[in-house]
Amino acid sequence: xxxxxxxxxxxxxxxxxxxxxxxxxxxxxxxxxxxxxxxxxxxxxxxxxxxxxxxxxxxxxxxxxxxxxxxxxxxxxxxxxxxxxxxxxxxxxxxxxxxxxxxxxxxxxxxxxxxxxxxxxxxxxxxxxxxxxxxxxxxxxxxxxxxxxxxxxxxxxxxxxxxxxxxxxxxxxxxxxxxxxxxxxxx
Numbered sequence: 001x002x003x004x005x006x007x008x009x010x011x012x013x014x015x016x017x018x019x020x021x022x023x024x025x026x027x028x029x030x031x032x033x034x035x036x037x038x039x040x041x042x043x044x045x046x047x048x049x050x051x052x053x054x055x056x057x058x059x060x061x062x063x064x065x066x067x068x069x070x071x072x073x074x075x076x077x078x079x080x081x082x083x084x085x086x087x088x089x090x091x092x093x094x095x096x097x098x099x100x101x102x103x104x105x106x107x108x109x110x111x112x113x114x115x116x117x118x119x120x121x122x123x124x125x126x127x128x129x130x131x132x133x134x135x136x137x138x139x140x141x142x143x144x145x146x147x148x149x150x151x152x153x154x155x156x157x158x159x160x161x162x163x164x165x166x167x168x169x170x171x172x173x174x175x176x177x178x179x180x181x182x183x184x185x186x187x
Contacts, residue, residue, distance in 0.1 A: 001033030023050040025076075042076030052076060067119055068093030085119030095119060110160065111136040128160030150177040 002009040014020040014035040015028035022028040022037030026047045029036045037047025045051050055061040055078040061071035063080035069090060070081045080090025087096050098104040098121040099114035106112040106123035112133055113124045123133025130139050141147040141162035147155035149164030153174040156163045164174025171180035 022047050026050050040076060063090055064088065064093040068095065083119055106133050107131065107136040111138075126160065149174050152177040 001012055001014065003012050004010055011030070011032050013030045015022075015030045019026065020028035020030075020035040020037065022035070023039065023045065025043065026037045026039050026045075029038070039045045039047055039050035042053055042055070043050040044053050052073070052075050054073045056063075056071035056073045060066060060069055061073070061078040061080065063069040063071040063078075064082065064086075066083075068083055068086040068088070070083050072079045072081070082088045082090055082093035085096055085098070086093040088094055095116070095118050097116045099106075099116045103109055103112055104114035104116070104121040104123065106114040106121070107125065107129075110126055111129045113126050115122045115124070125131050125133055125136035128139055128141070129136040131137055138157070138159055140157045142149075142155035142157045146153070147157070147162040147164065149155040149162075150166065150170075150172065152170045153164045153166050153172075156165070166172045166174055166177035166180075169180055170177040172178055
């Protein structure tokens with residue numbers, strides 16, 4: 001670690017040549033008669049060999065918790081971002097309420113129902129409508145079982161529902177009809 005004629009000796013700076021034998025990304029520090037090697041922040045090892053530390057494996061790398069926060073490991077570091085459906089700087093992420101704008105892309109109210117979920121939304125059709133939630137069409141309740149109306153009632157389909165009215169000679173709310181006079185006949 002020294003050079004000279006024996007009467008006069010000078011320290012050799014080992015770090016000048018080939019980073020002193022340290023890893024290429026390590027810090028070489030000259031010392032009297034030798035050198036030390038140290039891995040940079042974000043790396044582990046003895047300085048002769050330095051291995052990247054995956055910061056994302058511990059506490060999501062200091063990024064926002066999942067599912068909102070996304071940690072991406074980089075050599076010696078990491079980056080934080082918010083996942084799709086979230087907003088923020090990566091260390092803090094908040095859910096975006098997709099339903100607040102244009103009913104989240106679901107069918108318009110009152111036919112479509114948008115439900116916000118963490119990072120997304122779900123679409124469904126309101127009662128009295130059928131479809132995938134993005135497209136909803138009216139259900140003809142009268143097409144099956146007289147729409148739940150009494151057999152002595154007329155079922156009339158309405159948007160999203162139906163009405164029941166007792167036929168002439170019968171009284172009631174349409175769901176339940178009784179003979180209103182002595183001349184009632186069951187069809």
